[in-house]
Amino acid sequence: MRELELEQVLTDTIKRTPVGEDVTINFSGEANIIDVEMKFSGGWVITQTIVPGKPFVFTRGNDDFLQSINITINPFDGLKNV
Numbered sequence: 632m633r634e635l636e637l638e639q640v641l642t643d644t645i646k647r648t649p650v651g652e653d654v655t656i657n658f659s660g661e662a663n664i665i666d667v668e669m670k671f672s673g674g675w676v677i678t679q680t681i682v683p684g685k686p687f688v689f690t691r692g693n694d695d696f697l698q699s700i701n702i703t704i705n706p707f708d709g710l711k712n713v
Contacts, residue, residue, distance in 0.1 A: 634652050634663055635701065640655060641689060641700065641702070644656060645691060648691040649684060650691050650692060650693060651689065651690065651691065651692075652690070652691055653688055653689070653690055653691070653695070654668070654685050654688070654689055654690070654691050655688045656684045656686060656687040656688075657695050658681065658687070658704075658712050659687075659701075661707075662683035662684070662707060662709075663683065663704050663706065663707045664681070664682060664683065664705045664707050665680070665681040665687070665702060665703065665705065666678065666679075666680050666681075666702070666703040666705065667679045667680075667687055667700065667701070667702050667703075668690070668699075668700070668701040668702075668703075669697065670697075670698045670699045670700075670701075671697055671698060671702075672695070672698060673696075674694050683707070
């Protein structure tokens, strides 16, 4: 999934979820480590690293507070013998 498609899926999912309900985003496909950064009004920044196979879950709040969500999909070549 390209970045613009991911952004649209995330935006649509958030808009469809009622305030106070959990939003669950599952990243399927290749096993990659995903970093998520959410910025809120008042200077709050929340970061989370999502390991392969785990969903990103957060509770939907009012639109006035969330300023941005930045998702970085990191390349992952698997475990290696050292």
